[in-house]
Amino acid sequence: MMDEVFGVFPTPVLRAAGALEGELVQGLLRHFAGLADSPNAASGALSHTRLLRPADSPLLGQVAARITPRIVDIGALMFGQRLGWSIKEMWVNLMDGGGHQAMHQHANSFVSGVVYLTPLEPAARTVFHKPVGGTEFVFRNEHAEVAPTPFNADRWISPSTAPGDLLLFPSYLLHSVPPNPGGRRITLSFNAIPGGLDAWGYAVRFGA
Numbered sequence: 146m147m148d149e150v151f152g153v154f155p156t157p158v159l160r161a162a163g164a165l166e167g168e169l170v171q172g173l174l175r176h177f178a179g180l181a182d183s184p185n186a187a188s189g190a191l192s193h194t195r196l197l198r199p200a201d202s203p204l205l206g207q208v209a210a211r212i213t214p215r216i217v218d219i220g221a222l223m224f225g226q227r228l229g230w231s232i233k234e235m236w237v238n239l240m241d242g243g244g245h246q247a248m249h250q251h252a253n254s255f256v257s258g259v260v261y262l263t264p265l266e267p268a269a270r271t272v273f274h275k276p277v278g279g280t281e282f283v284f285r286n287e288h289a290e291v292a293p294t295p296f297n298a299d300r301w302i303s304p305s306t307a308p309g310d311l312l313l314f315p316s317y318l319l320h321s322v323p324p325n326p327g328g329r330r331i332t333l334s335f336n337a338i339p340g341g342l343d344a345w346g347y348a349v350r351f352g353a
């Protein structure tokens with residue numbers, strides 16, 4: 146009998162290659178790349194649009210129509226039920242060469258995601274992190290002879306992406322973008338909430 150190892154309590158990250166077709170990606174770039182004029186607090190080579198809603202533009206409505214069924218899919222893994230979901234805010238990120246995105250997570254949201262609108266350098270892929278910090282003393286085994294495993298790794302680099310590809314993840318998951326060695330990297334990010342959750346009658350409703 147083969148020994149078995151169980152990866153208990155895993156975290157879902159959903160990748161949908163080609164979630165947005167090329168025409169829609171080009172339309173988003175034409176309409177929104179020029180509106181990313183709010184500077185990022187941590188990186189001078191990163192800027193964002195204001196927060197947008199699907200109803201603000203037919204293009205954003207099309208994005209929501211393509212993405213929402215996938216949010217229902219990852220939500221079913223997270224909450225065990227195909228709930229009704231809505232995207233409550235979306236924004237476009239414009240990162241020039243040398244820009245980076247500091248490690249962060251998305252508050253007041255349950256599922257977050259990113260759609261890649263331009264090609265990007267492998268070094269500027271989105272990186273996900275295990276929770277950091279805590280108040281306990283820490284023992285580690287980290288040196289040149291240590292091999293990464295799914296159990297000792299503290300970060301996960303997302304797969305290479307093409308324009309139109311989508312990544313969805315639980316909003317609590319920490320993520321960052323390392324310094325971008327390439328050209329302009331443009332993405333569309335968003336947050337989504339379910340209509341409500343119910344713990345044996347202790348229920349809560351959410352609204353944007």
Ligand SMILES: [Fe+2]
Pocket residue numbers: 249250251320334
């Ligand atoms: Fe983010």
